[in-house]
Amino acid sequence: DAGITQSPRHKVTETGTPVTLRCHQTENHRYMYWYRQDPGHGLRLIHYSYGVKDTDKGEVSDGYSVSRSKTEDFLLTLESATSSQTSVYFCAISESRADSPLHFGNGTRLTVT
C-alpha cells in the first residue's frame, strides 16, 4: 500500500448530521483527491488538492467541503449528510498533476440513515 490511511473505515450516521472523513499520507505527495464509488458508476471526483490550502472542486462537489492544512492530511466534510451521500469514499494521492498514477487508500464506507 502507498502509505495512505483513511479513517474511519466504516461509519453510520443520521441524515442532517455533519461528518468528517480523514485521509493521511506518508508519501509527501503534493496532490490529494477524494472520490466516491457507487454501483453503476465509475469513480467520481469530489474535490482535490494541489497543495496546502489549495483545493478545487471535482465533478460531484455539491454538499461536500474539504480542507488541507498540512501536506499529509486531507479532510472531507459533509456539512449535513443526506441519504444520497451513502457511498464508499476513497482518498488518493499522486506525485504530479499529469502522467503519474493515483494511489488509493482502502476507503471509508459511509451509510446515511
Add this chain to the structure above:
Amino acid sequence: GESVGLHLPTLSVQEGDNSIINCAYSNSASDYFIWYKQESGKGPQFIIDIRSNMDKRQGQRVTVLLNKTVKHLSLQIAATQPGDSAVYFCAENIKGGGADGLTFGKGTHLIIQP
C-alpha cells in the same frame, strides 16, 4: 466487502489461462491511460500505465496494449492465478487535463475458475 459495481461485465477464465480485459475509451485527446485492480473491500490498486506515444507496455505478468485508431485499451494477464480475481478498470487522462481530469471506467469483474 462492498460491491463496487452491479451488473459489471464479467470475464470467467480457467486458472493458468491468459486473460484479456478490454476498455474502450471516449476521448481521442486522451494521452495517458492506467489500469487498476480492485479487490473486494479494498481500494483500487495501480497495475500498469501507458502513454499515448506507446502502443504496448509490459509489466510482471501483465501487458497493456493501446490502439489509438479505435480508442481501445486492453490488459493481458498471463497465467491467471486465483489472486487475480478482482474488478479491473481503466482510467484515461485527457492531454493537459491533469490528474483531476482522470475518467474512470466502470470495470470488468474477472473470475478465476479452478
